[in-house]
Amino acid sequence: MSEEKLMSKKKPAYPVSEALDGYLEHYSRKIEIPIFYDDLLRFSGSVVVYDKNDEDTLWVRAYYSEFDRKEIDDSLKKVYSILLSDGSDNIHQYLNVDAVDFCTFGNSKPFRIKIRNVLNDNFTYFYIKKTDASRIYGLELEHMLSPYNLNFLVYKDTLIEEHIAGIPGDEFIKNNLPKCTPREKAQLAKEFVKFNERCMIRLLGDMRSYNYVIVPTHDFDHVVYKIRAIDFDQQCFEGKLKVYRPQFFKENYQMVELVRSKLTHDSVDQYKLEERSMVAKRILSSGNRIKKLRAICKTDEISTPDNIAMLREQIEVLTMDMDFQNCKTMGEVLDLALNFVRRNYEDVSVKQIIEHNIKINS
Structure with a gap:
């Protein structure tokens, strides 16, 4: 059976209700972050990202003006610290934003952020998406009902998800x-x-x-x-x-x-x-x-x-x-x-x- 017959062509994004918002705050999923999804949409140019076989990955690498880039880089380092560390600025000097990629395929149209530790060249990804109640329920249920824990943050209309390796x-x-x-x-x-x-x-x-x-x-x-x-x-x-x-x-x-x-x-x-x-x-x-x-x-x-x-x-x-x-x-x-x-x-x-x-x- 084809996907067109099996699934709806477009799923709408559902807003976060007041009750769900309170739940997220109670369980420390709601934390103020310094950048929103819409801020990343202000890129001035992009190039296609190809894989090792020179095939289109359906991601594009976003580029920002020099003025915007400094502010965006600092904000993304702060998000990294909030998501994966103690939220302080102490580690910013050891971080570099290597890439901001935008996915042109699918419902969520996420941004994929690549953060590199300049001391050892290790890197980590995380994703920035538009908030959707369905997605939040899915993340929470995965956290509780699967063998795996998930780390994510929500603030207003922006959702931050850690990368799942595999x-x-x-x-x-x-x-x-x-x-x-x-x-x-x-x-x-x-x-x-x-x-x-x-x-x-x-x-x-x-x-x-x-x-x-x-x-x-x-x-x-x-x-x-x-x-x-x-x-x-x-x-x-x-x-x-x-x-x-x-x-x-x-x-x-x-x-x-x-x-x-x-x-x-x-x-x-x-x-x-x-x-x-x-x-x-x-x-x-x-x-x-x-x-x-x-x-x-x-x-x-x-x-x-x-x-x-x-x-x-x-x-x-x-x-x-x-x-x-x-x-x-x-x-x-x-x-x-x-x-x-x-x-x-x-x-x-x-x-x-x-x-x-x-x-x-x-």
Whole structure:
């Protein structure tokens, strides 16, 4: 199925509500920063950024007038210090803004900032985007419900995100996957099943291969691969359930084929159950934080009435849970979906305890 049929052509940016703004301030996500997204749009010229194979990356390198450049560089160093250090100016003398790149593709049209430490030539990236409530919910849910923590800041209409390191999924599939050993391919298949399940549970959409990265980790005598989402624009917006399942995007066809060739149906079911259990445990361990976020999301406008009606019907068919019929907002659909996963996990856990006690006492 093509993306035009699967997804809306353009997703609107939703404003941050007063309740969500208070949540961000409470959890130290809202911090005053010295530069806004619109400030970076004042570049006076740009050149195309090519990769090592001389192919267009869809990023352009922005150039600023001499007057603007000094102010922008100082502000970007300050943002770096706030995001990754203690916010002081002491480290500015050791930093250099090597590049400000602008992405011409996709909804968020981010700026990518490259900061270099002049003492050792190590460099770090971070991103500056327009604030969107959907994206913020996506980042927070990733922080709480995935195996990974995320660092980001919000101030008025500007969002600062740290860089998530890894090999872009499309590049990995094209250049690295053919060189993987059978054992590595089987492990990648397992991770894709878990990634697919995690996205569906927390309603993160549009995980085409260029919206996630493959993270290789060397462990003793082999390499372990993990899959991480890097784009959270399509959190809780689309109406079609397939949008929240990476397996249905043509860009992921080779990963789906990997699952078919390397895993049995029983193995796939086992890995799905493992991921649902892990998400349920994270819901429970996140305590009041995720409860507050879900309560705010339930009252927020982050999708269209048509999308809400379509998704609640499709999830009801999948889960056979009639309660989805009563959902009026996309946040209510998300909240009920997370409750469904948690409740099933707790029911199974109670059942296992009872069966264990019966065995002991018999």
